[in-house]
Structures are given as structure tokens and as C-alpha cells.
Amino acid sequence: MYGPYPIIDIKGHSYHLKLPPHMRMLDVFHADHLQKASTRPLPGQIKPEEPPIEVNGHPEWLVQEILNSRLFHGRLQYKASWLAHNPDPAWYNARGFIGAPHKLKAYEAEEDLEVTEKNDKAALKTRVVQKSARRRL
Structure with a gap:
């Protein structure tokens, strides 16, 4: 209506x-x-998926963001979200992400920051425990 x-x-x-x-x-x-008419779809409306880009005779999709990484049988794999595509639960080998180095760098920088924050919190807890142990002595 x-x-x-x-x-x-x-x-x-x-x-x-x-x-x-x-x-x-x-x-x-x-x-x-x-x-003014909205250009955003309503919840539940699905945009048609865009076809892959043809590069050297091989189909390639645009990476929106790297979500996670893992080692699987000694190989590095990434889970990614793709631009203009539905969420994808699959893991892909790292060699398939050669065309998206800026996305990999952004993901690695974010991971380094999280690891550093976790290490800082662990180091802080260790210092607090050591300090309280000294007081008992």
C-alpha cells in the first residue's frame, strides 16, 4: 500500500x-x-547476489571483511563475508585471498590488537597476584 x-x-x-x-x-x-523513498531494503527482503568478476578466466568475488582464521591440517584458512552476498559459513584457503591484501592486513592488525590487549590483561593479573603474594610474606 x-x-x-x-x-x-x-x-x-x-x-x-x-x-x-x-x-x-x-x-x-x-x-x-x-x-523520501528509502533505498535500503526492508528486513527480510533479499538483494539478488552479484555475479563474480572474471579475472584471467577464473571467477572472483569481492571480500567485504575477513571474519576469522584457523589452521586446518597445517593450512591457513579464512572465513570471510562477501560483498553483496548472503553470509557464508565456509572456510577458504589463504591462497585464495591474494587479491585482497588490504583486507588481510586489516584483519591481522585487528587480531594483533586483540592479542596485545589479552596479553596486557593477563600480565596485569599476574602482577596483581604477585603483589598480593608478596604482602602475605
Whole structure:
């Protein structure tokens, strides 16, 4: 019922809209009763997935973000989210991410920061425990 309706004419602060014939109502509305049509889809609406890019005869997809990494049978693998595609639970070998070095660097920098923060917290806990142990002596 609500939709983007084209504007036919503007009369002062009122807009004359082209409404479908089944809507039997006055087709002139004040600007306060209108809002700009959204370009974002509603929850539950799915955008069609974009086809892969052809590079040297091989299909390639654009990486939106590296989500996680792991070692699987001695090989480094990444879990990624792909631009304009539904979430993908699969793990992919690291050699397939050669075309996205900036995404890998961003992920590694974030991982280094998390590891550093964890190490700092662990070191702080160790210092606190050592300090309290000294007081007992």
C-alpha cells in the first residue's frame, strides 16, 4: 500500500502524486505527510547476489571483511563475508585471498590488537597476584 509514488506536480507546499487506481483518495498531500523513498531494503527482503568478476578466466568475488582464521591440517584458512552476498559459513584457503591484501592486513592488525590487549590483561593479573603474594610474606 505504501510505496514510492512519482510526483506529478508541486503546488506550494503540497505534492500531487500519481497513485494507483485502486487507491480511491485525494492525490494531493502536504509535504509534512510525505517522506523520501528509502533505498535500503526492508528486513527480510533479499538483494539478488552479484555475479563474480572474471579475472584471467577464473571467477572472483569481492571480500567485504575477513571474519576469522584457523589452521586446518597445517593450512591457513579464512572465513570471510562477501560483498553483496548472503553470509557464508565456509572456510577458504589463504591462497585464495591474494587479491585482497588490504583486507588481510586489516584483519591481522585487528587480531594483533586483540592479542596485545589479552596479553596486557593477563600480565596485569599476574602482577596483581604477585603483589598480593608478596604482602602475605
